[in-house]
Amino acid sequence: MAKDMVLVPHDKPYRYEEGNYTVTRGSAWSAPGCHLGCGVLMYVNKETGKIEKVEGDPENPYNGGRLCARCLATPNAVNSPHRIQYPMVRDGERGEDKWRRVGWDEALDIIAERFNSIKAEYGAEAVTFWEGTGRDISPWISRLAWSFDSPNFGPSLNGLACYGPRVYGCAVISGSFWVGDYSQQFADRYDNPEWKCPGCILVWGNNPIVANSDGALGHWVIDCLQRGSKLIVVDPRVTWLATRADVYLQVRPGTDAALAMAMANAMIEEGLFDEEFVEDWTYGFEAYAEHVKHYTPEAIAPVCWVEAEDIRRAARMFAEADGGLLQWGVALDQKEEAISTCQTISSLLMLTGNFDNPGGMIKPPEVLMYLNGWGEELLSPQQAAKKLGPNKYPFYSTAVIVASAECMIEAMETSEPYPIKAAWIQTTNLLSCMGVDPERTLKAFQSLDFIVMVDPFKNPTMMALADVVLPTTMYPERNGIRCGDGCQRLETINQALEPMLDVKSDMQINLELGRRLNPEAWPWDTVEEMFGAIYGTVGYSYEEAREAAPGYMPFEYYKYKTGKLRPDGQPGFNTPTGRLEFWSNTMVGFGLDPMPYYTEPSPGPVTTPDLYEEFPLVLTTGARRWNTFHAENRENPTLRRLHPEPAVQVHPSVAEQIGISEGEWVWIAGPKGLTGEVARCRRVVEVTEAISPGVVSTDHGWWHPEGKPEELYDVMELNVNKLMPWGCGKSGIGANYKCLLCRIEKMTEEEQAAAKAKELLRKNLGNGR
Numbered sequence: 173m174a175k176d177m178v179l180v181p182h183d184k185p186y187r188y189e190e191g192n193y194t195v196t197r198g199s200a201w202s203a204p205g206c207h208l209g210c211g212v213l214m215y216v217n218k219e220t221g222k223i224e225k226v227e228g229d230p231e232n233p234y235n236g237g238r239l240c241a242r243c244l245a246t247p248n249a250v251n252s253p254h255r256i257q258y259p260m261v262r263d264g265e266r267g268e269d270k271w272r273r274v275g276w277d278e279a280l281d282i283i284a285e286r287f288n289s290i291k292a293e294y295g296a297e298a299v300t301f302w303e304g305t306g307r308d309i310s311p312w313i314s315r316l317a318w319s320f321d322s323p324n325f326g327p328s329l330n331g332l333a334c335y336g337p338r339v340y341g342c343a344v345i346s347g348s349f350w351v352g353d354y355s356q357q358f359a360d361r362y363d364n365p366e367w368k369c370p371g372c373i374l375v376w377g378n379n380p381i382v383a384n385s386d387g388a389l390g391h392w393v394i395d396c397l398q399r400g401s402k403l404i405v406v407d408p409r410v411t412w413l414a415t416r417a418d419v420y421l422q423v424r425p426g427t428d429a430a431l432a433m434a435m436a437n438a439m440i441e442e443g444l445f446d447e448e449f450v451e452d453w454t455y456g457f458e459a460y461a462e463h464v465k466h467y468t469p470e471a472i473a474p475v476c477w478v479e480a481e482d483i484r485r486a487a488r489m490f491a492e493a494d495g496g497l498l499q500w501g502v503a504l505d506q507k508e509e510a511i512s513t514c515q516t517i518s519s520l521l522m523l524t525g526n527f528d529n530p531g532g533m534i535k536p537p538e539v540l541m542y543l544n545g546w547g548e549e550l551l552s553p554q555q556a557a558k559k560l561g562p563n564k565y566p567f568y569s570t571a572v573i574v575a576s577a578e579c580m581i582e583a584m585e586t587s588e589p590y591p592i593k594a595a596w597i598q599t600t601n602l603l604s605c606m607g608v609d610p611e612r613t614l615k616a617f618q619s620l621d622f623i624v625m626v627d628p629f630k631n632p633t634m635m636a637l638a639d640v641v642l643p644t645t646m647y648p649e650r651n652g653i654r655c656g657d658g659c660q661r662l663e664t665i666n667q668a669l670e671p672m673l674d675v676k677s678d679m680q681i682n683l684e685l686g687r688r689l690n691p692e693a694w695p696w697d698t699v700e701e702m703f704g705a706i707y708g709t710v711g712y713s714y715e716e717a718r719e720a721a722p723g724y725m726p727f728e729y730y731k732y733k734t735g736k737l738r739p740d741g742q743p744g745f746n747t748p749t750g751r752l753e754f755w756s757n758t759m760v761g762f763g764l765d766p767m768p769y770y771t772e773p774s775p776g777p778v779t780t781p782d783l784y785e786e787f788p789l790v791l792t793t794g795a796r797r798w799n800t801f802h803a804e805n806r807e808n809p810t811l812r813r814l815h816p817e818p819a820v821q822v823h824p825s826v827a828e829q830i831g832i833s834e835g836e837w838v839w840i841a842g843p844k845g846l847t848g849e850v851a852r853c854r855r856v857v858e859v860t861e862a863i864s865p866g867v868v869s870t871d872h873g874w875w876h877p878e879g880k881p882e883e884l885y886d887v888m889e890l891n892v893n894k895l896m897p898w899g900c901g902k903s904g905i906g907a908n909y910k911c912l913l914c915r916i917e918k919m920t921e922e923e924q925a926a927a928k929a930k931e932l933l934r935k936n937l938g939n940g941r
């Protein structure tokens with residue numbers, strides 16, 4: 173491809189001197205984790221070689237100099253005394269904090285030898301490869317797995333319940349994924365003459381200001397509000413944005429699909445939809461209109477715990493807006509029938525013609541196409557056929573590239589359809605955060621013969637399971653390339669300092685192990701050569717890309733009118749009918765319902781009234797906090813101080829009724845699905861008006877780095893995922909992390925004292941206030 177990018181001019185080279193500092197321009201990636209890659213300036217002290225501060229790069233159009241607390245606290249993370257200092261091999265039992273230092277070659281040789289011998293005896297599929305939310309490490313993990321000829325690579329998340337359902341919910345109706353148009357595809361951003369400020373932004377199950385999720389910087393919403401956008405927020409918690417909303421719908425968790433169909437009903441019945449667009453570019457409208465006929469706002473309001481008039485106001489506002497932008501989030505993925513939920517919400521975009529239009533939803537050009545992993549062509553067809561997932565869920569056969577976490581864990585337990593013997597775990601702390609049911613997950617992984625973990629910090633998963641540990645760099649200590657979601661721009665991650673520890677970057681680790689396992693698939697001597705091969709596909713050498721970044725691809729609106737969305741060059745969308753499908757032919761192809769539907773959460777207030785009597789609060793989990801990225805950052809004192817312990821948000825009326833008060837430790841107890849088991853975890857009470865009275869919201873990802881390693885750092889008393897049912901949606905996509913039932917139990921005096929004692933331990937160690 174020719175170099176047809178628009179580059180942002182820089183006054184200075186990517187590295188320059190400023191007083192006592194060497195400053196390196198780059199973008200923030202992991203570790204510590206984040207998805208976005210905001211533009212940063214990294215300041216390294218010339219005398220000590222240490223990183224002292226990270227600031228936002230005002231020249232980078234993506235974040236325009238803005239940074240959140242986690243990036244500002246990067247130096248604390250890099251200089252943390254808690255980092256793993258060198259490669260280690262276990263020198264005791266799993267669960268004990270006993271390790272032997274080894275050199276890199278020895279560690280990598282051990283791993284290569286064990287993986288190869290397992291491959292020889294059981295097949296490459298017996299070695300599984302696990303990622304977390306991926307960060308920018310995902311492509312190197314997928315390449316490692318697939319070049320080893322194992323099809324079993326994926327996130328340790330049931331039902332791919334992060335992003336997957338939104339992507340597939342969109343893909344089955346439109347053939348691709350769409351993101352809100354905040355002008356992020358243009359180097360000159362809001363000044364670009366083609367861009368139009370969205371008339372209305374619909375924020376649904378997402379808290380962009382805190383989460384900055386999925387490629388969208390939350391501050392862009394504020395930029396648009398300042399330029400006149402109207403705002404609708406759908407969230408059981410009164411977020412900062414909800415307080416600025418024109419319409420706020422305080423929805424009952426898990427009822428979003430019903431709400432979306434009620435909005436569709438209002439748009440159709442009140443004649444608010446875009447008739448011309450629907451006529452010209454959609455398929456199955458009549459059937460959908462019939463389908464949502466009974467979902468009147470009046471019928472659905474009590475289901476969702478909102479007012480019918482507010483549903484109508486939201487429908488009108490979105491339909492009448494010149495440019496309607498959907499900013500949706502993981503809350504929609506984290507229910508069982510998540511694809512359906514995402515289809516119902518997408519249908520609002522179809523009814524209003526908000527595809528490919530300025531200020532609506534766009535399909536940005538991808539600079540580097542790796543969202544779904546790198547190196548798929550390396551996996552042999554015989555091995556690809558063994559992927560775990562399609563054995564239970566046909567949707568995984570072609571629609572989904574990765575393996576199913578649920579099926580991989582079940583194979584560990586049963587050796588069906590074949591035995592699993594080893595795991596490579598890189599970028600996930602699955603016992604603390606990602607997996608549902610950590611107790612079951614722990615048992616399943618304990619059955620494996622050999623486990624490797626790559627991480628900068630010790631954590632409960634490592635303590636419980638790893639046999640070999642490879643410590644990795646932080647982002648200022650390594651080079652890298654921008655990849656992953658919302659990859660509209662050419663961006664580089666630039667090394668600012670030499671690591672002071674015996675650590676290597678993830679890319680270096682995977683390259684060195686890859687060369688041992690399958691040298692042909694890893695023909696590069698250095699990671700920079702590897703990056704060069706990738707940048708070459710867009711016409712840049714690695715060094716050129718580093719100086720030039722960020723760079724923007726040419727972009728056009730209304731590609732569906734000019735045949736640029738379909739491989740056959742015909743106008744329309746990349747679906748079997750060429751239209752946006754209310755009635756999805758793709759879903760039919762997988763034996764699934766073509767039309768989206770609403771199912772009541774189970775257990776839930778409606779489906780299990782008896783359980784609801786015993787557990788009278790709806791529980792949602794994992795609402796993002798400023799200071800943490802999932803289970804990370806707990807050992808960073810600056811960040812920990814902002815929110816030092818796992819909290820449960822409770823409405824004052826509920827707190828009063830139960831007799832609990834702010835700062836008190838309590839148990840959250842809940843039914844584990846319909847199994848009859850009850851699980852609990854402990855939390856500190858946060859009394860707030862900002863939550864619906866029938867709902868409580870609690871943090872996820874908790875463990876205590878200051879706790880005892882042999883007690884797995886308290887993870888089994890703190891991880892709320894113990895309350896989660898196993899399983900996922902009918903398609904294998906979507907899992908219930910955010911619409912459960914619970915009750916709050918007061919602690920006994922002894923329990924309260926024990927919890928307080930642990931708090932004191934943290935304070936004495938200087939971790940937090």
Ligand SMILES: Nc1nc2c(c(=O)[nH]1)N[C@H]1C(S)=C(S)[C@@H](COP(=O)(O)OP(=O)(O)OC[C@H]3O[C@@H](n4cnc5c(=O)[nH]c(N)nc54)[C@H](O)[C@@H]3O)O[C@H]1N2
Pocket residue numbers: 202203204205303304305306307309329333334502506598599600601602604605606607626627628629631644645678793794795801802803804871872873892893909
């Ligand atoms: N109850 C509940 N549970 C949830 C959620 C929820 O909302 N509620 N959200 C879910 C979602 S959406 C997600 S995506 C998952 C996330 O789950 P995970 O991605 O598993 O998140 P962490 O547990 O933080 O694990 C990340 C680990 O990777 C390490 N790490 C960070 N950066 C790097 C790096 O560059 N290289 C390497 N090798 N390691 C690195 C960190 O130190 C940490 O130990 O959690 C899920 N869990």
Ligand SMILES: Nc1nc2c(c(=O)[nH]1)N[C@H]1C(S)=C(S)[C@@H](COP(=O)(O)OP(=O)(O)OC[C@H]3O[C@@H](n4cnc5c(=O)[nH]c(N)nc54)[C@H](O)[C@@H]3O)O[C@H]1N2
Pocket residue numbers: 305334335376377378379380382383384385386406407408409411423424425426427428500501502503504792793794795796797798799800801802869910911
């Ligand atoms: N600071 C920080 N940022 C992060 C992360 C992090 O851990 N920390 N994690 C990253 C990852 S992997 C992800 S996936 C994203 C997720 O980022 P978001 O999509 O913003 O996810 P959440 O904060 O879990 O939930 C968003 C909102 O949904 C609301 N909500 C809860 N249940 C429901 C429901 O049933 N329906 C509706 N409509 N709303 C509901 C919550 O109250 C919350 O305000 O954030 C990313 N960014």
Ligand code: SF4
Pocket residue numbers: 200201206207208209210235238239240241242243384
């Ligand atoms: S969103 Fe925040 S933590 Fe993530 S890269 Fe940007 S400033 Fe850093």
Ligand SMILES: [Mo]
Pocket residue numbers: 305334335502
């Ligand atoms: Mo996520």
